[in-house]
Amino acid sequence: MNNIDFIEMMEPTPKLLSKRCKIIAFLIRIILQFSIYPVSTIIWYYYGWFIGVLTLLLGFVIVGIIRSKLRNDSIPVKQREYNYNDQGIATWYTAKQFCYPEEIKR
Numbered sequence: 001m002n003n004i005d006f007i008e009m010m011e012p013t014p015k016l017l018s019k020r021c022k023i024i025a026f027l028i029r030i031i032l033q034f035s036i037y038p039v040s041t042i043i044w045y046y047y048g049w050f051i052g053v054l055t056l057l058l059g060f061v062i063v064g065i066i067r068s069k070l071r072n073d074s075i076p077v078k079q080r081e082y083n084y085n086d087q088g089i090a091t092w093y094t095a096k097q098f099c100y101p102e103e104i105k106r
Helices: 019-034 036-047 049-074 086-097
Strands: none
Touching: 019 036, 019 049, 019 086, 036 049, 049 086
């Protein structure tokens, strides 16, 4: 008897069709990538450079936790071992949480 191992098909990253979904994904991506820098700069301006640097480091940890939570909530279980950038995580999350099936192209 032949044992043939089949590679399970991966779900491709969804393509967002509606403008609303694209804007939501873009905003999530910008927040994940750049939100800690202006916050740390404002904290540095008001409280000093030491607190600003600590805020920046704490921000990296907090955004990493948020990124991990979004990734685990939206990407299928069999595909979580692969690396995804912020745009991929934002697209998956937006497609699963905010968009209707007719607004997504697979």
